[in-house]
Amino acid sequence: MPMIQLMNIEKHFAGQTVVHPLSLTIREGEFLTLLGPSGCGKTTILRMIAGFEQPTVGEIFLDGKDVTELPANKRDLNLVFQHYALFPHMTVEQNIQFGLKMKKIDAAEQKERIGEAIRLTQLTPLAKRYPHQLSGGQQQRVAIARAIANKPRVLLLDEPLGALDLQLRKNLQAELKQLQRSLGITFVYVTHDQEEAMMMSDRIVIMNNGKIEQIGTPKEIYNRPQTLFAATFIGENNVFHEAERMFAIRPEKLKAVRDREQKAKRKGIIQDIVYLGNVHKLMVHLNDEQTTVSICLDFTDEDEWQIGQHIGVDWFDADEVNIGL
């Protein structure tokens, strides 16, 4: 059941194409992440869905209805802004109440919904505080509480954890995922952090330069990247060029072959050895190609590798992932 459909949308700013023609279907109840480097158009797409920007070309459907022309305040979805955009002159409670007041929901239900949103986001002791009296993580919760109190069909989140430190991010990532499961709301999440995307999403849309590179589950994207960009943007990858084709192989799928006589697909010299606790990595410069590949070996590897050592690099044909350009 599609919740949001972007049909051939395109966005130009001052004659410059920021979002190239793209179509995307977001299913009801899924956690979909737009992932891509800075400036690739993630926020622009989110703002078009929210109604703050009009697509130059194309239509947007929300729950089967054409909302392309509908102003933001009439769309049944909510956006969690990157820097929260909390109302400074209102308490936590009043911030959460704002949307309910605008929708003229009766007082008893307002109270109930505010209470629920506050409980879900664990803000109970802070309800009477003003935003400037809260930490970054707490403000972030208020922004989410303010959005979910409206019981929207879709929640749009623009790098909601971007301003927080790593530890807090990790905690909130798990909390957000949990919240999405328990509410069953469709989440459209924007980030440029690939780990975050992998960990939270049902599906990931990889974007580059205003274009979609690939759409898929985290597993599909990791195992079967379709473009060079997708192959190298998520996780570490080794790209090989051969006469007519290009393919990628993950470091953990490469094998280091000690015996020089033994047949291997490539030959090279160990440039560096990196120990990372349970795994170690060999950085191998290939003889015939001007590239360095990385080979990831786990704890079962007992060999004594040395920098400067000549080795063979081998893999199974099945682990080659063909990529287009």
Next chain:
Amino acid sequence: MKKTKWLISPVVLWLSLFLILPMAIVVVISFLGRDEFGNLVIQFSLDNYARFFDSLYLGIYWDTIALSVLTTLICVLISYPLAYYIANAGPTRQKIWLLFITVPFWINFLIRTYAWVLLLRSQGVVNSFLMDIGIIDEPLKMLYTKGAVLLGMVYTFIPYMVLPIYVSLEQMDRKLLEAASDLGASRWRAFWHITLPQTKSGMMTGSVLVFVSTAGMYVVTDILGGSKSTMLSNIIQTQFLGARDWPFGAALSVIFAITSLVLIYLFNMALRSRHERSKEGRA
């Protein structure tokens, strides 16, 4: 050692020299007496304050407050839409408008005020025009009325209101309006619930500036108001320069300074929302 350092700090010196000292002198003089030639007589007396409670002076006192409050209100009503328009205009237009608003400051204030005389008097530009096109047969009496004074005050002090409101509008985070819209607010409700509260500080600053300036202004009243519309500041001026009754003038000054402080305080309290107070509590 520490104490002497504190005493010679430039700010303290500046403040005592130009603010506290003159104020103290005025307060002291207000309790003195004077002889028939207008010389100060060193004594302690409350007579100067007692004289204020004459109905003549009380009437003028209330007139002054009323005029200042009215001027402030009209300035807010005109300035807010203007500032709002400027803040939302394109960058070039903003610059032009701000220039328009500050241009009057470059022209001598007396000349600008006399220009109003030319416009408003019986054979003035406005009356001639209205008679020419046949709307009126006799010239309207506009000059030397309370209305003329009000007009002059509003004209003079409007930039003091527009600029602070403009600044507060400029400083407001526009994302807040998007957030309001996202939460279902129409443009008007977003303005009412977000923009207006967020720009209170600008209105507050402008209002204090306009109120205090109007209450202290005697030139506009002199030129446009004639003899009938006397303000407290005119009386104070006369006491110091004409009547040579410094103690009475000083007493009136003290009374008006206190009145202004009280009004500004009340106004502040009324306008300030709870969150701003809580901010101070935290700082």
